[in-house]
Amino acid sequence: MKAHVGGETFAQASLLANLRSSVEPRNRPLSPKRPPTELAGLADLFPYYAGFSFEWARETLLSASGGLAGVVLDPWNGSGTTTLAAQMAGMPSVGVDLNPVANIVAHLRANIAPASLLTSPPNADICAEDDPLLAWFSPPTASRLRSWSSLATSSPQGVRALALVALFRVVRELTRSFQGSNPTWVRRTSPDRPQVAIESEELDALLLKEQRDISKRLESHMRVGVRPILVNSSAKALPIASDSIDLVLTSPPYLTRIDYAVAYARELAVLGTDILANRSLREHLMGTTLIRPVDARLGAIYGPTANQLVKAISEHQSKASRGYYLKQACQYLNDLVDSLDEISRVCKKGAVAIFVVQDSYYKDAPIRLADICEEEANLRGWTTTEKRPFEVSRTLTSLNKAAKLYPKGKVSETVLTLKRV
Template identity: 25%
Template sequence: MNTNFGQAWKMVVASSDIKKQLKTLSELLQGDLDFHQMQSSYASHNFHSFPAKFPPQLPHVFIQNLTDVGEIVLDPMNGSGTTVLEARLAKRIGIGLDIDPLALKISQVKTCSLKPLAVYETGLRLLKAARMMLDTSPEIIENYLQSRWDDETRQFVDYWFLKSVQRELASLRIQIEKIDDLALRRFFDVVFSGIIITKSGGVSMALDLAHTRPHRVKQVLDKNSQILFSEIEESQPPRSHWVKKYRSPFEEFEKKLKVNIRGLQEITSLPVYHILSDAQKIPLKDNIVDLIVTSPPYASNAIDYMRAHKFSLVWLGYSISSLSSKRSEYIGAESQPRTSAEVLPAYTQSVIVDISSLDKRKGMALERYYSEMKRVLTEIYRVLKPGKCAIVVVATSILRGRNTQTHLCLADIGKQLGFIVPEIGVRNLDRDKRMMPATLQNNSESQIQQRMHEEYVIGFYKPA
């Protein structure tokens, strides 16, 4: 009798706790998730441009309300490390997974602990040595450039970078690669990458790198508006998006160094772990994570991270062929799936069938995306502790005029796996910050603008 009463009482208490946790999660998801007019460049959040970042306030609000100091916060699709940096600032243990080598490097640097003065002095010495090498030992730089890449990568570099820019970048790379301290070398790698992949400008002949749609300019002008490079015929009136001002890598490196130094903090709180890993195979034990906050890629490669990241990764030692191979592994890629399709819920399958009826290739890409996301959510369920939450921030895509209904499909898949989904929050986007569009004018026919106005914050709760 007493044993039965004790078991019944435990069930009542457990049920009460679940209701309380679900109520808290629902209230957070119903709150203001826009965070417009809020400063997002504090700490090291602005170390490097990255497309479609969510504001740091978003993971912050869930970390503060759903975890305690010392607990584990995971982002299995880490990107530039917004979640794990917020976890560290809040004295939680952060774990970030990603298969993009540049994303992981950026996140490592944003969460490291370095002494700002020592880093700045090293940076100035590095710059001085690079400038001196360019003046006194140009043959070393030329040898470096000639031996650096295979033919395909060499052609890519020659197409996108002026020779004078290549020489300055090479002299910087030679100095950076001499640094023995791994954390310090990573820091300067990110500074270096940050002068190539920028929201505006950058030292390559590309525009629109920050939102992954690069196109090469037809003309480059120096500071005095003298032509350094031109493919514009005399009969063609130059257009603004054809022309770019020359930027010296040395000068841009010094500017970016100063910006990043201001964001450095000597963080002494709990550690952050970074793992080069696929979110479909999370290398963690069962039931150990206290909170997950993540944002998966768009379906059908709508934002092609590698298209931009390769501009700096080729300088960091990667070949074009290796990066193309890596790109095909990304969730949301349009290439053929590496594994068979998963059994998906009826609603999700109906969305796939609808798009497949209009475009079989797009339908196959969407089926791959939802199959891969089912494997990700399965892993999230496995590593999450019972009674804990996962927050997944998504936006829909428009394929052949049809909405992929990503938020509803992922919620559907989550329920199939055993999650409770009490609420789906809505974020109204500040599109200039989130998507970094190429134009400020509204265009109802533009697919990228059709999905720029809002995104969805799905709350998954793993029952206790």
């Protein structure tokens, strides 16, 4: 696939003008942080952990594009905030994410034509003994959910995305008791937490209502411009031609040991993937808590701040610092620099890249991720044009009782703007 920059149409130019006129002057910069409840850009259809707000993405693209309809890339596109913001601004865009759940949500948010509702599927046999939905649902309920999932995945794209997101939402609501205080960790059935059982008629009614509610939201939400190209792939292997991207707007996974496969295990189960039996997706998601085979590059290719972090973890006196935690950090850093290599390859000279990155801590050792990203990008031919921090009051470490034992300072989320030279 090769992205091309086309001429700006009259409709695109009018939309850009209208969007610019709707952006009120601000006394202070708009924070990228998503509000607790975000309706703009259909972000509430299926809230995806982390990322940035739609309003911030829209304003940032309008400002950074300079009125040109260049090609936008988000190599960690998640549920499609960047690509939808680009679509609303009349800019062609490419969104890449390895998580198929995220891609389905991104497709739904970008869909222009109204999608038909999926009617109830025919009754099916009891699901297979190893169906991943059995981790939360009784066999009859899992069987009915599998019938819906099978019918949805065989439907046209628009219908498919609508029906699957409705399934995701209903499944998540029915299994709310399995969600712990950590929003990225999901429990499974146990003696004190039995499988969820619901009559097929009631389940069908919930899913049909959910489809209708989503459809109404889609109809009331204006989506114009060029539909994005959405690709299920890794940021380490972008299926994009070299020197074809004008603008990058993204937020890479943070080094906070968030396991996105576990966080979306229920939705992946709807798609037929058991993350315990099939470790491939979980292993290859950036930031995973699983350790892939260690390669020979550990610490050899990083800039000063990344090397300082590796040293701090390797010398920390806490348990497993020299083993598991060192390997996990180096694996993350390897994924980060490989992805930056790919981003550099696909971007034109003069391209602008805007990263939203959040610092964190390993025990009491600071993880200065913004500095790490800046240094690694500078080593790859990018210059820093702006670095704006925003203080973060609530992080995952505040939910971890063990982590609270270690003293920590304030944490910032930084908007890092770079230019390709």
